[in-house]
Amino acid sequence: MNKLTQYGWNTSWDHEWSKEDRSLLKPGRITADFGQMYRVYTSEGEVWGELSGKMKHTLQSGDPSPAVGDWVELQLLEGEGRGIIHGILDRKTSISRQKAGAKSAQEQLIAANVDILFLVTSLNDDYNPRRMERYLIMAWNSGVSPVILLSKADLCDDAEVKAAEMELIAPGVPVHAISALEDLGKDAVIGYLKEGVTVALTGSSGCGKSTIVNWLAGTSEQRTQGIREDDSRGRHTTTHRELFLLPQGGLMVDTPGMRELQLYDDDGGGWEQVFADIEAIGEGCRFADCQHINEAGCAVRVAVNAGEIDEKRLLNYRKTQRELQFQMKKEARSQRKMNRKDRSVKEPVRRKSSFWNSRLNEE
Known part of the structure; x- marks a missing residue:
């Protein structure tokens, strides 16, 4: 098992x-997800993994597929360089979002068993505190420790001001302005990369995630490309999720850029944690169900008018609250639909059983 420790295996696992x-099985960690096939690191090296028939059947019921970072139960096929995945060990953490375009509440698992989540935004036109609030909600709900990285600091004349703004919306969360081009902030980032610690990168397309991986690894682990000058956005350079072992001893998961982050749920209380300041001030409102719009005696509106709370932050507070409430309703509808489907399958069996019981009683 010693070879697995560098990939995060410990006494807990x-x-x-x-x-x-x-x-008859061996533990392995998924290092890359290619859809039907997975790359899995084991004590005997890296192999290709595919799901067993039983697991494929289980996933059809709506369970999330294995994700990069998962520890799995693997049956190695001797001499073939591949194995069959028979199960997934219980995840310690899971980073999820609402699956884009789904009409019902569907979880899209981004990465599993992550310790630290680097929330990346570049200091150009991509910079957006409101989007960062959404990423923070996702991070807190996932059970990971968030760290904000302000990339491409060489393109910004007021990086310190932007960093201070991020610190205001994320009290207690480390914020680092970095530049791979000028080798700025590298020591601070490397400080998180300890042996066995898994760090994931997330952010919008073109924010510099793949560049950060290459910068820290000292090699071209990930392909990079330029961004559009008109909106500072990039195309999806990273097309799949992948876990890299870095020379510093840590592990890093790079993920495809997100053009839009749809929140999945709030089981971890992430929303309340991100907007703890507004929630605290809201306790002073006259009405317990105050929506902080134009109600009489609204302490939050008073704070906004006094400049203590940014109006845009309050708008995002209400927007993300509505979004999470809507997701909860969609999930409830999906559950009711599944329950009805189960009943429709079982009901004919019950009717048939009742028919034969009545015949037996007549006899």
Whole structure:
């Protein structure tokens, strides 16, 4: 198992593994997801993994597919350089978002068993505090520790001002202005990359995530390309999720850029944590159900008028609240639909059973 420690295996995972008889299986960590196939690191090296028939059937019921960072139960096929994935160990953390375009509430798992999440935004036209609030909600809900990276600091004359603005919307969250081009802030970032620690990168397309991976690795692990000058946006350079072992000893997951982050749920209380200042001031409102729009005695509106709260932050507070409430309703509708489907399958069986019972009673 020693080779696995650099990929995050520890006594906690060892204890989890020993709970069941897995003598015919080996643990492995998914390092890349290509849809039907996975790259998995094991104590015997890296192999290709595919799902067992039973797992494929289970996933059809709506369970999330294995994700980069997952620890899996693997049956190695000797001499073939591949294995069959029979199960997933319980995740310690999972970074999720609402699946884009889905009519019902559907979780899209981005990465699993991540310790630290680097929230990346570049200091050009991509810079957007309101978007960062959404990323922070996702981070807190995932159970990971967020760190904000302001990339491309060489393109900005007031990087310190932008960093201070981010610190205001994310109290207690580390904020670092960095530049791969000028090698700025590298020591601060490397400080998070300890052996066995998994760090994931997320942010909009073109914010410099792949550049950061290459910068820290000292090699061209990820392909990069330029951004459009008119809107500072990039195309999806990274097309799949992948986990890299860095020379500093840490692990890093690069993910495709997000043009839009749709929040999935708020089980971890991320929304309240991001907007804790507004929630605290709101306790002073006259009405317990105050929406902070134009109600009499609204303490939040008083704070906005006094310049203590940014009006745009309050608007995002209400917008993300509505979005999460809507997702909860969609999830409830999906659950009711599944329950009706289950009943429709079971009902004919019950009717048939009742028919034969009545015949037996007559006899």
